[in-house]
Amino acid sequence: MFRVLLVVPYPKLEQTVKKIYKEYFRDTEFEVDIRVIQAEEIKHMPWDEAYDLVIGRGHSAAILKQKDNQVPVLEIPITGYDILRALLKSKEQYHATRIAVIVSSAQTHDETILSSILGAQVSVKTCQDFERVSEIIEDVKQNNYDAVVGGYSVTSQALRKHMNAITVETGEEAMIQILHEAARMMGTIYQEHERRKIYETITQTSKEGIIYVNGKKEIALVNKKMLQMIYTDKGLIRGKQLHEVYPFFEEKCAEAIQTKQPVYNAVQNVDNTTFTIDYVPVIVGDKAAGVVITCQTVKKIQQIESQIRKKLSEKGLVAAYTFSDMIRKSDLMESTVTIARKFAAVSSNVLIVGETGTGKELMAQSIHNASERSNGPFVAVNCAALPENLLESELFGYADGAFTGSRRGGKMGFFEQAHRGTLFLDEISEIPINFQGKLLRALQERQIRRIGDDKVVDVDTRIIAATNRNLRQMVIDHEFRQDLLYRLDVLKVYIPPLRERTADILPLFSYFLNKYNNKFGKDIAGLTPEAQKMLRNYHFEGNIRELRNIAERVSVMCEHDTIDKHLMETALYPEDVFSSSERKRTDNDSVLHEENTISPNVSIEEEQIREALRKTGGKKTRAAELLGMDRSTLWRKMKSYHIE
Template sequence: MGKITVIIPYSQMQAVVERTFQEQNDPGWELDIIFATGVREIARRRDFSTDVVVARGVTAAALKRLMGDTPVVDMPVSGYDILRAVKACQQRFAATKIAIVGSQDMIYGAKSIEDIMDIKLAVVEVREEDDAEQSIRNIKNSGVDIVIGGVMSTQIAERLGLKTVFIETGREAIYHALREAKRVARVRRQEQERSEQFRTILDYSTEGIITVDAAGAINLVNAAAMKITGLSGEAVGLAVDKLLPQLGLSRVLASGRAELGEVETVNGQQVAVNRVPIIIRGQAVGAVATFQPVADIQALEGKIRQKIYKRGLVARLTFDDILGDSPAIRQTIAIAREFSKVNSNVLITGETGTGKEIFAQSIHNASSRRKGPFVAVNCAALPENLLESELFGYAEGAFTGAARGGKMGLFELAHGGTIFLDEISEISPKLQGRLLRVLQEREIMRLGDDRVIPVDVRIIAATNRDLYQMMQAGLFRQDLYYRVDVLKLVLPPLRERQEDIIPLMQHFLKLYCLRSNRPVKEIGPDAQAMLRRYHWPGNVRELRNIAERLAVLASGPVIGARDIAAVLTGETGRRKAINETAEPAAALAGANDVDLNRAILLKALEEADYHYGRAAARLGISRTTLWRRLKQYQVGE
């Protein structure tokens, strides 16, 4: 627990102190005993390193002034100790005038002994060791011939020719002094721990902290406050209004009311400030300002969002992951790289399976937002009400089943980064309105809440539908269209990348053969010709699927045309497209091809909200046939 140093004025006292200390039986305490009769002697003999000092009389009084932060406990001289000394004086000397000399603690109550013992006493208080000799000379000149006191007092009296009686400290006083010393040491240790905790909190707080007294004078400035404001420790004691009037602490002192969440400009930067008065018994006796740069708060908010919701918020793909060396794909990548250099919204269009999310991730990872989150959401995968709560979040109690504390929306999670809205064409008119507000105001409001939350998000949208035609048909808001379609990236379909078909197939075939622990297969000339003739309505995604089927189903080391035909069996119109090589264009129409005119196609598209799959189903044809017919009539080009 600690160390106790006891200063004893006479050697016989050591045994009593040691025995009393052992009887108290307090584990963890260390006892150190020093024999000395004065402060000078103590200073010469020992450099103190202790938790508490126990001394008596004038020595204790002097040590209290000299020991600084180390507490000093008086070993009191009890009334019993003085009575014993006076009685010994009566027995040893036939004295008529007796003086009791010592510190205030030693002589307290000594005058009352006159009445008890019917004796005349002179009581003299000695505060300083240097004053003791003159005080005792004065006593001698007044006719006193016996001095009762401590070691120092009796030594001086004997040197001046006076008789002396030494006041010994009884065991009771030693017992209580040791108990008090342990209590004082414990309290001091607790205060030191609290003080160190407080100092550590102040020094390592990321918030600036400045406190003032009732007059507005600064009495504390922590390290963060010095860094933010440019002040130094010399500001302590100066008026806060002269140095930092923006903090408004004098106003808080006058009003007694806290002011929270204010934004001020301090030292050339915006800071969020909280001002709080210190109230005692209804009076403001001081005030505290805590503040932090707004930029730091935003950066910390982004880190917290990422750590809490790290899953799914990372873009893992880059432009290096986009396969292909055809002029069409190289040009598309070059355009996308330029788009990554700015913060404008991007609309990626292209048929299904062309790799819209790969391009979105690549643009994000090549942009200045690469360290921020990447949040992807498929707008067609969720019903309207669920999509709304996912995008914008909700407050606690916003609807039945809402989580306690509410939920952060995807736009909040994407703060400082990018949000990828895939199949944006499927968003309902209601959500289109809310999305437009985000793009215009750069702020969102959670469902069931009235608090506006600013967001810094770049939007990359994607669709395989013609948003312009949807806008003309009234299915997509015109104002939202022009907000989304700032930078347009059109991804080429695989059939327009003839040079990439075979290299891509070889790449994915090797990948899936290795994954399934099968020998790597080659693609024969007839199979290559068939793959080039194929229309690829599913683009690269479909090519990957076919490569995986071939890796599993093709038996020989070389893949031929029959292997290709086998994996395509079951797809409407595809087998005929491969077998009828003489008339590939006609073959692509498939068995369900009918005589369709432009008006019928447009009507079916309109009724299906320009969704190719649903329109094809209405007409009873394949999606490939629909696409071919639309191209023939130059619809959507």
């Protein structure tokens, strides 16, 4: 529930608000807590931040806005009608000819118009500071005004000075207006609460220490991690000057504000602990509104770096697979391997292209083992697993003393590790564009320079890169450098997806089935013809990786010595993730096999294509839909099978 605190200066207004709320706003999603509190009491009022919005009038609103809190304050307007009613009452009750109107600076009223309407001299005096009210009333008294008109706080003091005084009463129309405004603000305030909660969650769960210093150099925000990393005995530090709590941050913070430029990777020693610190200015318009300071211990960064290196090195520097390990029966895959064997005989760079799960690393290892570099190292790097700030040090290495906490003697990068061998750059598309220039230079010059070193190191490394994305489209989209693509794409191996080489499905499944038979102590002989047909017709968007998972699934589920159609259907289409589009595709594929006898001298794929074209009257787009492939793939296959 949206909670509103409405502070009113006199009891009569409280009754007015209750009446309006009951008549017009009872069914709204906000709850109004109405309190009668004079302005002089507000300063000492304990603040309850359970409220989402506070509403006040005149000096009460001014004092509420000055309180140190994050809750927005709406001011009840003192309208011209309210002032005029009070002036008329003053003239009628006191026969006043000179009247002083004292209001907060937020309200302005035209003295000339009011004097003309009233037929008396009206002077409007503004007072923003409640402490000056008494002084202004004394001045009015000395200047022989007949009466004072103002808010409850003003008239209370005027009466104490024995002056005639009339309180400006807020009319119903003003209260209806302000409650409508509160209702309109409700959605905006909820969004602001959500945004604040998101920021709070991000900062408090971050593994880095975070401080926000505002333009007054006050600490406006500090997260738990910062308090844990750098101890302070200053108690509650929010609102304190930066130099009082963290003086060692002050110099770089001032630099970031003055230059409006971030300061990255500043290395500072605090209490015998070395930190790497970033100072990022918050620019609003053309001014620096403050600075976000983030820091981490060098030791922690080294631990992260060590963990990443460990994960990357788990595959070792040896290629385990050869072309003989690539299970295949299809002519399409056999021709792909034939091309790859030719590429293995030379040292030119190779780009392996294929969907996820097609076996790109297996292909890369096979090319390496069939090459003259087979006795050299095979270094595999998953580019997507390397954070941008570690790319250069991991690929090129660093020299002794390159930065505080670096390994004594420096560290060899992947390029040097792969010297006289092969460097496999998996997911090459994920290399950030701003680092691609450095990678291009290393490929062109066949030299690298370690971070912090002044000499270059010659490297004799063959590059095999792999991607499941369209690099040429990435070049068009300015996400990948064209010159780097040309340097990588010297020789290209395209690994077709499993759905384009259906003859490989059953041999691969049999291989995985035997593997899981041994693992789970099963003795599953194979599949029924119906199960085989269903497996061949499946789309396999995850390719061999998905096929392996299916083999594992049926191995666990199978209770007999043969996998039947029902079990295969359960494995392919689990009820909780049933895909109607996949089922429809399989059903369409099945149509091509009904009452169709295939000659052993004709490939299954070629016969499927011919059957699809026959059923669609030669319409290639419709035939491609039946076969579950795009039109360009169908056209290429028709050409390879000499189908007119």
